[in-house]
Amino acid sequence: MPDNASPVRQPAPPASSTDLEREVADLIVQALNLDIAAAEIAPEMPLYGEGLGLDSIDILEIALVVSKQYGIQLRADSEENEHIFRSLRHLSDYINAHRTK
Amino acid sequence: MLARHFLADVARLVAALPAGDHVLNVCSDRYRFTVGLAASLVARKVSLLPSTHTPEVIRQLTRFAPDAFCLTDDAGCDIDLPRLFYSERIAHSQATEDRQLWAVPTFDSDQLAAYVFTSGSTGTPLPYKKTWGRLLRCVHDGASRLGLLDGRPHTIVGTVPPQHMYGFESSVLLALQTGSALCAEKPFYPADICRVLAAAPRPRVLISTPVHMRALLAAEVVLPETDLIVSATAPLSRELAREVEEKFSTQLLEIYGSTETGQIATRRTARTDEWQLWPGVSLTLKEGQAWAQGGHVEQPTPMCDVLELTQGDRFLLHGRMADLVNIAGKRSSLAYLNHQLNSIQGVVDGTFFFPDESHASATGVTRVAAFVVAPTLDAATLTDELRRRVDPVFLPRPLLFVDRLPRNDTGKLPQESLRALAARHLRPTS
Numbered sequence: 001m002p003d004n005a006s007p008v009r010q011p012a013p014p015a016s017s018t019d020l021e022r023e024v025a026d027l028i029v030q031a032l033n034l035d036i037a038a039a040e041i042a043p044e045m046p047l048y049g050e051g052l053g054l055d056s057i058d059i060l061e062i063a064l065v066v067s068k069q070y071g072i073q074l075r076a077d078s079e080e081n082e083h084i085f086r087s088l089r090h091l092s093d094y095i096n097a098h099r100t101k
Numbered sequence: 102m103l104a105r106h107f108l109a110d111v112a113r114l115v116a117a118l119p120a121g122d123h124v125l126n127v128c129s130d131r132y133r134f135t136v137g138l139a140a141s142l143v144a145r146k147v148s149l150l151p152s153t154h155t156p157e158v159i160r161q162l163t164r165f166a167p168d169a170f171c172l173t174d175d176a177g178c179d180i181d182l183p184r185l186f187y188s189e190r191i192a193h194s195q196a197t198e199d200r201q202l203w204a205v206p207t208f209d210s211d212q213l214a215a216y217v218f219t220s221g222s223t224g225t226p227l228p229y230k231k232t233w234g235r236l237l238r239c240v241h242d243g244a245s246r247l248g249l250l251d252g253r254p255h256t257i258v259g260t261v262p263p264q265h266m267y268g269f270e271s272s273v274l275l276a277l278q279t280g281s282a283l284c285a286e287k288p289f290y291p292a293d294i295c296r297v298l299a300a301a302p303r304p305r306v307l308i309s310t311p312v313h314m315r316a317l318l319a320a321e322v323v324l325p326e327t328d329l330i331v332s333a334t335a336p337l338s339r340e341l342a343r344e345v346e347e348k349f350s351t352q353l354l355e356i357y358g359s360t361e362t363g364q365i366a367t368r369r370t371a372r373t374d375e376w377q378l379w380p381g382v383s384l385t386l387k388e389g390q391a392w393a394q395g396g397h398v399e400q401p402t403p404m405c406d407v408l409e410l411t412q413g414d415r416f417l418l419h420g421r422m423a424d425l426v427n428i429a430g431k432r433s434s435l436a437y438l439n440h441q442l443n444s445i446q447g448v449v450d451g452t453f454f455f456p457d458e459s460h461a462s463a464t465g466v467t468r469v470a471a472f473v474v475a476p477t478l479d480a481a482t483l484t485d486e487l488r489r490r491v492d493p494v495f496l497p498r499p500l501l502f503v504d505r506l507p508r509n510d511t512g513k514l515p516q517e518s519l520r521a522l523a524a525r526h527l528r529p530t531s
Contacts, residue, residue, distance in 0.1 A: 031463065035499035053484060055493045056289070057312060057429050057466050063290050064319050064463055073292040073322065 018043075021092045028088075031065045032058050043089040051087075059085055066091075071100035102132065102285075107139075108205065114140035117185065121168035123216075125149045125159075125182060127264065128174040132285035133187050134263040135273050137172045142233065143206050148215040150264055151226060152360075152431060153492035154180055157441070161226055165216075210234025217266055219360045220437040229361050230399070239363045239397035240274040242379040246367045247331060247354055249306070255281040255328075256301040259308040260288055265430060266360050267333045271308045281306075291320035304328035311335050312429045314345050315464045324349040331356060333364070334430030335465075336418060342370035357418065359405060360432070362398045366416070378414040386410060423516075426455055428494045429466050441490040442471060445483065450474040450506050453497060454519050456527055470527055471497030472519075474505055501526050 025038035032054070045051045054062075062085075063074045072095060074084070084094045114136055118124075124141045126148055128134040141148050149169060151158050159181050162169055171182040178184060208214075214233040218226035244250050257276050261268035276283035288297040294317060298305060306329045314332060317324060318341075327349060332342075333356040345353050357376050358364035366376040378384065381396030384404075391408035394401040407419040421427060424434045435453050442451040451473035461467045475483060480500055487496055507518035 033460065033462065033468075033498075035501075050485065050488075053488075053493070053496060055496075057462075057464065057494065060289070060312065060316050061462055061464055061466075064316060067291075067320050073320065074290045075292045075296070076289045 020096055021088055024092045024095065025088055027065050027069060028062060031061050041088050043092075044087050046087060047085050047091070054085075062091075066095060069101075070095050070098075072098050104205075107132075107136065110136045111139045111143060111206075114187070115143050118144050118146065119170050119183065119185060121146070121166075121170045121183070123147050123149055123166035123169040125151075125154075125162065125169055125171045125180070127154065127171060127178065127180065128187055129262065129287065130174050130285050131259065131263045131272060131283055131287065133174045135277070135283065137187065138273060139206070139277075142208050142212070142214060145212065147213050150215050150217045150266065150269060152218060152220065152265070152433075155489060155492060156181065157490040158226065165226075165228060208233045210237075215269075217360050220433045231363070232399075235397045235399055236270070236274060236363070237278055239379075240270055240278045242381070242396060243270070243356065243364050243367070244275060244279045246377075246379060247306075247329065249275070249279050249281065249329075253304055254302075255279065256284060256303070256305045257281050257308060258284045258286075258288070258294075258297050258301050258305060260294060260313045261308060261310060261334070261430070262287060265334075266358075266363070267310075267356070267430065268308070270358075270364055271331060271333065271356065275308075291317050291322045295322050295324055298327055299325040306331065310430055311337050311341070312464045312466060314341060318344060318348065319463055324351075327351045329354065332370075333358070335427055337370050339370055339374065346371045359402075361402045362393045362404070365393055365396070365398065374417055375411055375415045376418060378416070383414070384408060384410055384416055391416070426453075426469060426495070428468065429464075431492050431494045433491070433495055438469065438471075438491060438495055442473065442487065444490075445475075445478075445486045447478040448473060448475045448483070450508075452506060452514055452519070453495075454523050456523060460527060468498040469495055470523060471500050472503050472506060472522060472526075473500065474503060499527070 021043050025041045029038045041052060047054045067073050083090050085091060118140060124146050126134055126137040128137050138148060149162060151162060169182055171180045171184045172187060173184055174187040210233060212233045213230055214236055215231040216228045217231060218228055220226060249255055257272055259268055259272035263269055263273050272283060284297060284301055286297050288294040298307060305327055307327050308331050311332060330351050330353045332353060337355055342353050353370060355368050355370045356364050357366040365382045366378045368376045379396055382393060382398055383395045384391045384393055391404045392401050393404055405425050406421050409417040409419060411417060424436055426433050426435060438453040442448060451471060454470045456467060456470060458467055484496060506514060507522055508514055
């Protein structure tokens, strides 16, 4: 996205990526009504399959809250897509790099 | 992609098919799936369409058809069957197209084209035969109801997989039957759906589901002008249908059907709750249960939903029978899920529970919960065992360990006791 190249990015990202990871973990737990605490989602735990066990409906739910909260429309055709949902850390990094709000 | 390229691809794939008479076609690309289907028909092989591909279902398929092989376009596919990889070497080679390959193959109407499977209640999927003639009649009658037989060339975009009965009928077969163009992609995110639709020549049709409708509305995207949206897999509310029609300036038609009968009715949900049966299909009530027959329906078949016959060819749908579970178009029965749960070593007792709609997510999906007595197992082990047996959408959320289930004196689990147990453990979505 063109505005990512701009040296002055608005708004500023949060102080540390760990804060964002916790925030995103909270969003995931709320959006999916998971019966675990957000803190139990380790940053490197796989979100799909045998890690957190999310499926494609969950990914769609997460995409919705990500678009509302951070102003990012996820696309399956972008090269990063398969990396984005590899873990909480990948997802948070992607949000950090592409957020518009 | 032109028809002659398609026919050439079909001929090349026919030559590459192994000997078995049964094909599990798991190609995710809609074009490759369609080439696989056509090649199977030419080679008089039968397509197997189970609702999921868990290791347990694959084992059951092998028992049903020991000669089955898998056609896949995914190099990482790990389905435990002999596999034929649909490579680009098979597809899309242009140079030496023989003119005689261009003849469109024809098939007898009674040629067995596919087996579809329902989950059954004893743990073994039940097969249903689909002949080519009945499949085409179904799709032809549907095309007429959807207004696709007006002579204009439509483009079909689908968000559902081609292997799912709805996607099979309403994208793959609908395109073959009406001469429409078929979009090979299966767009997923709202932004993808918009991009693929915008690239599709008009008139264009979006074959989709309530889950995707809700996601499109919630994502606040601008949908490109779309001439028709079709929804199936779970009933839409009239409010949601109106919102889709208004916001996207389109017409939304909903299809009703079942694995056993195929599609049998349509309605314009924004305007009416009543479904209209397709030509030739009729419903009769026997001891409170509706049976479908006539038209493309092979034999009188009981419907697994509670239907109220209103007048003539119209009916109302009052929900599914108590035992059935439908999560985003994947169907199973509580009896089947309970059977699988209780067959896991270490499970002393266990039951699935389907919460009411106050537990639905933003896309309108309600998940199943499970209560289990298994003192020697932890949640991760139990979930891994279940994952081998049931489709991931049915993995319990939450999975709750209890000391005992509230069984009554006769060993039954009264719904009220289960609801009370659930009320103590489940919280509604905000």
